[in-house]
Amino acid sequence: MPQHLLIVDDDKEICTLLSQFMTQHGYRVSVAHDGRGMLQNLESARIDLVVLDVMLPGESGLNLCRRVRSNASIPIIMLTAVGSETDRIVGLEMGADDYLAKPFNSRELLARIRAVLRRAGGAPAGAHNGSNRxxxxxxxxxxxxxxxxxxxxxxxxxxxxxxxxxxxxxxxxxxxxxxxxxxxxxxxxxxxxxxxxxxxxxxxxxxxxxxxxxxxxxxxxxxxxxxxxxxxxxxxxxxxxxxxx
Known part of the structure; x- marks a missing residue:
């Protein structure tokens, strides 16, 4: 089964482009445009990773990250505004696994997704294969x-x-x-x-x-x-x- 990504962004064009790109690279993708849609997806499907924009209508991405992290360990990558170091630090404090500033290259996001999923589900890069350490x-x-x-x-x-x-x-x-x-x-x-x-x-x-x-x-x-x-x-x-x- 392909790994299931949830992209949460109120920009529908970004959601469409990322959904097509990630699907081409072997992922199953769902999208949501606000916190309510995000939580509905998390309740109805098994999600392996969430790509979450900080700036959302209604409840902010930071608060949504905190809510999800309070009862689940689903990996989260935050999308932040350019130069917003405060959002990045707060996002990490809320429990995000990584962040990426907008505008971003889709291939860089793909690399971040692969790295976070690898850390969450397998041995870290550089680990000694075959040794129970x-x-x-x-x-x-x-x-x-x-x-x-x-x-x-x-x-x-x-x-x-x-x-x-x-x-x-x-x-x-x-x-x-x-x-x-x-x-x-x-x-x-x-x-x-x-x-x-x-x-x-x-x-x-x-x-x-x-x-x-x-x-x-x-x-x-x-x-x-x-x-x-x-x-x-x-x-x-x-x-x-x-x-x-």
Whole structure:
């Protein structure tokens, strides 16, 4: 069965063009022009990914993103106005997986859709094929194969796909300073502007989720003018690999 995309935009011409383009590339596509139509589609069909415009009549795309994210993990790509960094940051805080500024190239959106679906449903780019790896640090366990994070108490800590990829990129390179561009490229598989703030948003989320550590350990530290470093010692546990650091 082809993966099912839902495009939500009040511009009917954009919906028609994207629907035709994505259909040509093997996707099943539904469209909606406002929040009501979006929610009806989500209730009546199995949707694999939502392309959601921020500016919609009635309820905004940002609020719709928050509502969907409160009870579902469907990947969401936000479409934002050119230069609207605030919308992008707020969208990521609301739970969006990625964003794209208008006007955009349909092929770039296609690449973003493929990347987000790959992160949501399969192994991240650069993962070691065939190895059942678990990264351990400070009592925490990051199950690479299962894409799950467990606290020292054994509790499952829910992570968005982008959060998992970012944590994996850091944990695989402990004690190494990585700037935003490197992290975006490692975690999301694409180059990005040094002004892209999405890494900061994801880091903030990860810190909050890792802050439940009983020892109060700060695993992800900021390096002024440099980026971020994973400060913990990390062990790789698998049948094939020995301790990494």
């Amino acid at each position: 678990t990264l351990e640090f400070g009592g925490w366990r990051l199950d690479v194969t299962g894409r799950q994070l467990f606290s020292p108490a054994g509790a499952l800590v829910p992570l968005r796909a982008a959060e998992f990829d970012l944590l994996l990129a850091l944990a695989e390179r402990p004690q190494r300073v990585l700037n935003r561009d490197q992290l975006l490229d490692l975690a999301r598989g694409r180059a990005a502007s040094s002004f892209d703030r999405s890494v900061d948003v994801q880091i903030s989320r990860l810190r909050r989720k890792l802050s439940i550590d009983p020892d109060g350990t700060e695993f992800i530290k900021t390096v002024r003018g440099g980026g971020y470093v994973f400060a913990a010692s990390v062990a790789v546990v698998s049948a094939e690999l020995s301790h990494a650091s």
